[in-house]
Amino acid sequence: MKLLFEIDGQTIEAEFNFANGRAQLVHEGQTYEAQVSEPEPGLFVVILNGRVYRGGLDRLPTGETEVTVNGRRTQVAVRDRKRLRTGSGTGGRSGGPAKLTAPMPGKIVRLLCAPGDEVTSGQGILVVEAMKMQNEVQSPKAGKVAEVCVREGQTVNAGEVLAIVE
DSSP states (O other), X not given: OEEEEEETTEEEEXXXXXXXXXXXXXXXTEEEEXXXXXXXXXXXEEEETTEEEEEEEEEOTTSOEEEEETTEEEEEEEXXXXXXXXXXXXXXXXSSOEEEEOSSSEEEEXXXXXXXXXXXXXXXXXXXXXXXXXXXXXXXXXXXXEEEOOOTTOEEOTTOEEEEEX
């Protein structure tokens, strides 16, 4: 899938695939492959070109993510180019209801909000687990949760509507 990565304010576009503990990133004709494991929740080990990198993810109250790799902290945002183009998932810029969609196939492991809850922009609505990695789906705008379309334990497909924020 084509993704936009914003790393310390710099944006790059790359093709990214992940399966069976192997990540592949293609950027400007270069292919990078790495072996990825999560020995404990929130701790990731990446082997790239024979080098081992230890890392962790921290969700900030602003909705941004900080990645720590071998002790170095970096702000990172990842966006699906297709979702940006269609206005789904990161919608809400038009002032209408924002439909939050599944970024990839996975399982709903936690609901963080219920219908009627007031939320802020960047606040977590639910958590989807895919390939042993948990992804928090966040509200793209401040508003009220109009509908939660899934339940904990449910399997979802990429692009499936998970919740609506008005």
